[in-house]
Amino acid sequence: MTEFKLPSLGADMDQGKLLEWKVKPGDAVRRGQVIALVDTSKAAVEVEIWHDGVVQELITQPGETIAVGAVMARLATPGEVPVPALRRPASPAARKRAHELDVDIEKLAGTGPHGAVTLEDVEKAAVKPTPAAVPVPDRQAEMRKAIAAAMSRSKREIPHYYLAETIPMQRAMEQLARANAARPVTERVLIGALQLKAVALTLRQFPDLNGFWQDGAFRAGAGIHVGVAISLRQGGLVAPAIHDVDQLSLEDLMRALADLVQRARAGSLRSSEMSDPTITVTNLGEQGVESVFGVIYPPQVALVGFGRIAERALAEGGALRVAPVVTATLSGDHRASDGHRGARFLAALREQLLRPEEL
């Protein structure tokens, strides 16, 4: 028997409200399957399960607010003989009415003797609005509070150091323009995707910047899961992860990025995306700024920022020429790495962007 607990969905979330179960007792579930929809201050998050098994009991009821780590359901693991799913006690009248109203009696919390479902419970459940229609209490204000909490914790706990490097972008932009000219508009790749890939490939040589500071020690990330800072149109931001960015082709990465931005803005993200970014990349160049020195999202230990790509005078080999450049920055956690290491990372990132054919 295993317990399914509400996973952490990022440093700025310590509780969530169950909106809906996507499974019922007796259902077989597979690793990675979305089994519940939980509302947080930032989005309605699709929560995945990380074991195969058979649902035995749903403990949390829709509408309940629970803390991270609280047991939400119990499951039989594969190989384990599942305890036959107990039928929820209910009066025959309640069962009949449930059938008429198309209410799943197994999902109801009974208020009768020994938790039996009563006729009244069934009728109440039938008129309950669907979870999606439940008004969310001012998500804007909630999100502001969550960002305030995470960023205050970051500035309180993380001794940041900041570095910047100017990177010539002509080769990368020319290569991308050539490739895009041959692609239909639906498959066009943005320079932001190229920058993400460059960061991920560079991180392979810098595992000490890719992971978490937890319980007084650094723990390397299991993969290179890049959190992408996405501003929301109505204000606020989220930074969900794209998984294993270093292993994705540029085209697949672009598709993943477009999908993530679209879902972030629609308020529909998955628990794994919220909980496991190993580093964050923010790009504020489109807002016209030259550089951004970001605040690290705990428990991560680094954040990479990109500013605007703009033409500048470059001195090379005793001559001046005009070329597009970008300022890349690194905010590093001094507990996990030193400026020397961070400087080597930015130098390697520069070299990577000068070799766009590898991206």
Add this chain to the structure above:
Amino acid sequence: MKPEELKAQVLKLLTTIAPELDAASLRADKPLRNQIDLDSMDWLNFLVALHERLKVDIPEADYGKLATLDQLLAYLKEKLPA
């Protein structure tokens, strides 16, 4: 397609990308992306929507010709069959 019909279609597509867009206060002769805060992902999504709706494919090399709503409409008029 009539010019006013084309404009209405374009504004409708822009509204799907930027729901808060107030078409009445949009200046057709001023930079479009700035006015409604379209980043490159929004812009690409808009071009994909234009492609799906009007069957026009706008190459990246032409982005410079599409700074304002007026310029965009003139460009589309050229590209679309009369």
